[in-house]
Amino acid sequence: MTTLTATKARREFFDLVKGAAEGHRTFRIQHRKGTAVLISEEDYEGLLETMELLSLPGFRRRLKASIKQMKAGTTVSMDELFGEKK
Template sequence: MLNTNATNFRKNMFSLLEQTVKYNQPVQITTKDGNAVMISEEDYNGLMETMYLNSVPGLVDEIKAAAAEPLEECVPENEVEW
């Protein structure tokens, strides 16, 4: 994560935005009143999706149980013919 203060953020805003968007590099902006973090829209959408999926009752437990199941024991419900 890049760190900068509000003054430097204003001076370098385009460059910092470009790094955030192109390379998903978060930027922490510090001020005397507190801090903020700038993230890409892609990262934001990923966080929102993760929060939503974690809010579905039992879904995390099902995913963990499925991940622990040996691949040999997995049986597809409907086989797909390509």
């Protein structure tokens, strides 16, 4: 994450927006009254979705169990689960 002063961010605003939107870069903008972060809308939406999923009851437990199964090689393919498409 790149840190800039608010003054520098103001001067480079359009380049920062382009870097965030097209390059998935994150910028920390410091001001004497506080700090803000600039990220792309896509990254922001992804963070919101992640927070929503992690707030679901039992999600973390099921995710950990799934990762454990994957590492142990005890998963099945979509074809094995649902049968081959015809």
